[in-house]
Amino acid sequence: MSGTSELEVSLWRGGETGRYHVYAVPLRQSQTVLDVVTYVQRHLDPTLAYRFACRVGVCGSCAMTVNGRPRWTCRTAVAKVAENGRIEIGPLENLPVIKDLATDMSAFFEKWRDAGGAFVPSRTRHDEIEAIAPASPARRAADAAIECINCGVCYAACDTVRWNANFLGPAALNRAWSLVNDARDGGGADRLAAVAAGGGCHACHTHQSCREHCPQALNPTASIASLKRRTALAYLRGARPRAQRDGPAK
Amino acid sequence: MNVALYIAQRASAAVMVPMIAVHIAVIFYATRHAVTAADILARTGGSLGWAAFYAAFAAAASLHGAIGIRNILAEWSPLGDRGANIAAAAFGAALFGLGLRAVAALVLP
Numbered sequence: 001m002s003g004t005s006e007l008e009v010s011l012w013r014g015g016e017t018g019r020y021h022v023y024a025v026p027l028r029q030s031q032t033v034l035d036v037v038t039y040v041q042r043h044l045d046p047t048l049a050y051r052f053a054c055r056v057g058v059c060g061s062c063a064m065t066v067n068g069r070p071r072w073t074c075r076t077a078v079a080k081v082a083e084n085g086r087i088e089i090g091p092l093e094n095l096p097v098i099k100d101l102a103t104d105m106s107a108f109f110e111k112w113r114d115a116g117g118a119f120v121p122s123r124t125r126h127d128e129i130e131a132i133a134p135a136s137p138a139r140r141a142a143d144a145a146i147e148c149i150n151c152g153v154c155y156a157a158c159d160t161v162r163w164n165a166n167f168l169g170p171a172a173l174n175r176a177w178s179l180v181n182d183a184r185d186g187g188g189a190d191r192l193a194a195v196a197a198g199g200g201c202h203a204c205h206t207h208q209s210c211r212e213h214c215p216q217a218l219n220p221t222a223s224i225a226s227l228k229r230r231t232a233l234a235y236l237r238g239a240r241p242r243a244q245r246d247g248p249a250k
Numbered sequence: 251m252n253v254a255l256y257i258a259q260r261a262s263a264a265v266m267v268p269m270i271a272v273h274i275a276v277i278f279y280a281t282r283h284a285v286t287a288a289d290i291l292a293r294t295g296g297s298l299g300w301a302a303f304y305a306a307f308a309a310a311a312s313l314h315g316a317i318g319i320r321n322i323l324a325e326w327s328p329l330g331d332r333g334a335n336i337a338a339a340a341f342g343a344a345l346f347g348l349g350l351r352a353v354a355a356l357v358l359p
Contacts, residue, residue: 163325196253198331203251228256235253 007082009036011048012090015097020088033073033081034062037089037101050101057215060149063156064101065090070156072215092156108152108169115172116194119179120187130184142181145174145223147216154210154220166199170210170220173201177223180230189239196231196241204228255317262314269307294356301357308349316342 007027010020023040034052041048052062057075064073066081067088081087095103123130132139154170155161161169176195179185195201201224210220235241251259280290294300320338323329329337 160325166331198252200252202253202256231253232257232260235257241252241254 006085007036007078008086009040010086010088011037011040011101012097013048013100015099018097018100020090027078031078033064033066033071033076033078033087033089036078036087037064037073048101049099058149060151063092063151063153063215065092065156070153070213072151072153075215092152094156094158094161095152103152105152108155108171109150111168112150112172112175114194115168115176115200116179116187116191117172117175118187119182120185120190122184122186132183136183138181138183141226142178145178145181145218145220148174148178148218149216151215153213153215157209157213159207159209160203160205164199164203167203168195168200170204170224173204173227174210174218174220174223176201177227180227189234190242192227192231192234192239193242195227196235196239197243198241200241201227201231251317251321255320259314259317262310262317265310266307266314269303269310272303273307291356295359297357301353304353304356305350308346308353312342312346312349315345 005027007025009023009025011023012018013021023044025036025039025044028035034055037048037050038052041050050062050064052074053059054061055074057072060072062073063070065071066073066076067083070092071081073089078087089101091097091101091103095105095108098104148171150171152171154174158167158170160167173195176191179191180188204221204224206221206225208221211218211222214220231239231241279285316338319341320334323334323337324331327334
């Protein structure tokens with residue numbers, strides 16, 4: 001990339017069908033992929049659709065496919081991913097494209113809900129706050145899974161999501177595992193029943209693409225493996241999985 | 251795959267591990283001692299122990315294989331979950347039937 005002052009940027013334009021358009025974007029020091037997309041929209045084509053909010057790796061809005069890999073674009077340096085002064089940016093895989101680089105993440109969040117992703121309080125505001133020992137095994141297990149920002153990178157990288165429309169996906173199952181380890185949560189049995197059903201944790205093939213691509217360096221595969229063990233033990237003790245959730249038609 | 255199928259597949263695999271070891275040990279014994287098919291049938295004929303061993307082996311293999319086939323069909327074929335269940339159940343039943351036929355040939359006169 002050194003020696004040139006411009007980057008050749010291919011951006012996906014259209015919906016489910018469309019094509020890559022090429023733009024020339026000035027190179028800047030410490031430029032991120034999100035900076036590149038923003039430059040195109042503000043200076044070259046204001047009709048470009050994309051999604052971002054915080055720009056600092058917190059909100060999880062700006063994930064896209066960069067040179068074939070799902071990445072959080074606000075924390076991805078152009079200098080690290082550009083190949084021979086070129087970069088290709090498309091929408092996330094495994095999600096319907098709304099327009100250009102913006103995907104419809106409804107299914108992603110619906111599965112998060114279906115996996116029991118919502119915290120179920122077991123106390124009221126009038127009760128004492130429950131003290132959680134930082135060194136307790138459950139707190140440590142929750143710690144390992146808790147920093148997910150719901151960017152959808154793991155979902156886009158997952159082969160099982162690609163093959164099985166009912167699969168809840170790494171992010172939803174990772175969230176479920178963090179709540180299973182939350183001593184304050186009262187939804188444990190329902191959550192285990194939800195993730196033990198068809199399309200739940202047992203559908204995972206352990207390819208570990210989620211762990212490979214997670215920008216937060218989380219390991220959803222390990223969370224899913226833990227859910228497999230926990231649900232299997234619960235089943236042997238008499239707990240039964242929920243009936244399979246209604247998924248999109250294959 | 252749900253938790254019940256997961257447990258059935260893992261449990262059938264666990265059952266098969268020692269059985270496979272015994273099966274392979276028998277194969278090695280037979281080849282190293284030049285035991286012919288007729289010799290084997292003479293020894294296994296009427297044996298309840300070998301009948302029970304290989305019938306259980308056939309049951310575990312049929313269950314394990316049928317669940318694996320079900321998962322492949324559900325993910326890779328247009329059958330859907332219901333069609334995959336039916337096809338895999340038929341496959342498992344056929345496999346078990348063939349297995350029992352082989353066991354019968356081993357122990358019945």
